[in-house]
Amino acid sequence: MFRYALKRILTFIPMLIAISLLSFVISINAPGDPVERLSKAAGNEGSAEQQSGASKKIKQELRKKLGLDLPIFYLSITDLASSDTLYKVQDKYHKENLEALTHQSGNWEAVSNYYHSLVSLQKAHQKVDAKAIVAKDSTLSLNLVNEINNQFGFEIGSLLETSDKEIVALKFEKMNSLLTGNAFLNKLEVPLTNVTNARDNIFSNATKWKTYIPAISWYGGKNQYHLWLVGNGKERKGLLRGDFGISYIDSQPIQSKIWQKVGISFSLSLISIFLAYLISIPIGIYSAYKKDSVADKGMSLVLFVLYSMPSFFVATLLLLQFANPDNLSWFPVSGIQDPTIFDPNWSLWMKLKHRMPFLVLPIITYTYGSFAFLSRIMRVGMIDIVSQDYIRTARAKGLGEGKVILKHALRNSLLPVITVFASIFPMAIGGSIIIEVIFSIPGMGVEVYNAILNYDYPMIITVFTLSGFLTMVGYLVADLLYAVVDPRISYK
């Protein structure tokens, strides 16, 4: 038994790593730039001029704090042409563009030169002072100069982000025509020629063959995955030590946001599973007792039909019937408390009494989902067990039917209890998204739903990883419990 447990735990570790890798892969493929999202959440969004100053510094710090200036993984599989220092480029879109350019030409050095020349063009452009130009040449209006200047800036910005040859050619054409048409931009002439030359150099010195040879570069422990998983011992503690990152919505640490909500989802699933057992066990017993009677057959058909009924349809029907002024307005439509009356200082009993009407419909729906499923399992399990030899023996030695069923059969048919019970842990983290959304219960399900609608990837990934971990733990506990409860099962 001990050896089995040890072996089971050992196979458990690679699975955990696999789950963490899977969620990490999903998280780095999430669209958008996390730094932009976070600084937007913090209200640092401003015009281009403002960004160049203080907020740019904040962004750099954020980037560093999130570890985005590190390579993604311990190693990367690329081709010979790709650079192993590309990860140092800060902007996500610039990075993607440089990668595409390197793929087109196979010459990283030329691409890097091109990028640097573009960046210095951008710097030269930022130095252009529209007011000084207007002061020098009074024939120009400030608006016109600003507009042309902004156009030029826009072209540079898009050159930094696109690798499509036709678009790039168009952008160059546009910039050249802007330059020749407007003498006041003459300071940009030299940097622009540099850029054009660098661009030509990429393709005249292309080494496409390099992209066909795979190469592996090794980065060691300083990488994003490592930081995300185990932290760096300083401000980042890592997933394994309970640091799940920062929510994009309000820049709050995720771990501080979720615990209360986990409690709500957990208690709901606990109550509903308890109720589901309370109903399905008697059904199973009855079916075994009166096997093949009309009542049993009817019940099995009803259970089958209920099993096919989607829980969101049931929930909406319940709302339509019992929380609708047109029909019966017995229960409130949504939430778990009435904020105008609810007082956090109430005693537990008062709180429960107040919340009761809010919880009736959600608990019915919650229970319904597992009840139809469980009853079917219980029924099949009981019927299967009743036809076994030891039950016949019990009957043959003269025990009453009630004692046979309740004492001998029931105990063994309760084994599936363990399996289903193991699944409530992940339920608490993931919540039942659909049901919580329908009844607006402020649990984890609604939290995940809002995270998805607001593209709050750290939250989505946290919930995903945690429920994966907890399912694995649930399976482990269930397997071990089986071995403890049922002496017939031996793991050798």
Add this chain to the structure above:
Amino acid sequence: MQNTNENFSFKKYAWAQFKKNKIALVSLYLLLVLVIIAVFAPYIANDRPLYAEYEGNTLYPAFASETRTDSIYNAEGAFVQVLQYDITDWRQLELTSVVWAPIPYSPGSMDRYNRDYAAPSGEQRFKNSDGEIINIPSKFRHKLGTDGIGRDLASGLIHGTRISLMVGLVSMGIASLIGIILGALAGFFGDTKLKMPRIKYWLTLFGVFMGFFYGFGQRKYVLSQAFSESIGDGMMAMLVSIGVVIGITILFRILSKPLQFGKLKEEVNVPIDTFVSRGIELLNSIPRLLLIITITAVVERSIWIVMIIIGVTGWTRIARFTRAEFLRIRSLEFVQAAESLGFSSARTIFKHALPNALAPVFVSIAFGIASAILIESGLSFLGIGVPDDIVTWGSLLNLGRQNLEAWWLIIYPGMAIFITITIYNMIAEASRDALDPRLKS
């Protein structure tokens, strides 16, 4: 009676068993009806008429392509007007004779005179060809009501049938392809039966790696370009990539032939069963709905991508059943006979063993379709993954949830989902009983 034994065919026997279950038979006919509705949806519910006489011209608007544009000349040859089929309001034209589709509305077309949840039996209005607003003629009545922006519910339901059937078909097609192949390999070879020379094993692994490098790493930009053009182009490019992976792997296997000497020639076991079983365990340990929702959050919103994700995450059950069947079959005489006759493993697996392993797989596919439809309607009920402009049963039900007074938006789409899922579950259960009495519950 003597004849039955000679002509005994398992298919006939199973069909006879299936027919005994009357509810399942009815379900099968209902499924047929659903398929017919799905196939002919554009001719059942369409706001363009099936047949129309206009100024002496005979037109078949519902059968023409949506983007068609006709210049109409009257009998004297004088120009009347240009008809652009998809934006013309055919009800306003003076048609001399016309045959409308049974439901004269398209799922997306908004009837601006019946906005704000027109009830099925309530007052509905209509603008006739003279431009007067009148009480609706029974032909144009929204028999199942409308939603908040005047879209016809019956038409939405008819076209939703198409989507729900497609979801089942596409996602379970993908799932069974993956599940059957992996399950068959794992069950047939186990951990010890697949042996190959060490060098061949290594080079195969290396070939797979190189295949992915050239097929996906190198073609990254080609693939994303193709997917941004259209899903069809993307799938084609994907197939090419998979072909590249397979081709390069085979190439490396051939390359290993001349290298087989000394220690490199020693046979090693390929623990394929362990790989597949661990994969199944991993996928099963993640709550499926959460996995699907997480993936849909990072990819583009498209009904096709939803179908693909449901398929790619739904193969484990099929693989488990196939594996179990193959474990049983591989020790039976006919498989051993095929092997001793020197048939290749591929031929033994796919030609001899697989047809005998399909019964339980078929059952789990049918159950899988039911759960795929359930997941898709759940997702579109939440408005996740499925684009807003696609009308599905789930999205209709969601409209009803947001406005409980519109009971028709709850009852009808909900019943449609419920009935479809029940049909598939019924068929699955009855065919399980018919195909494999041992599994009967």
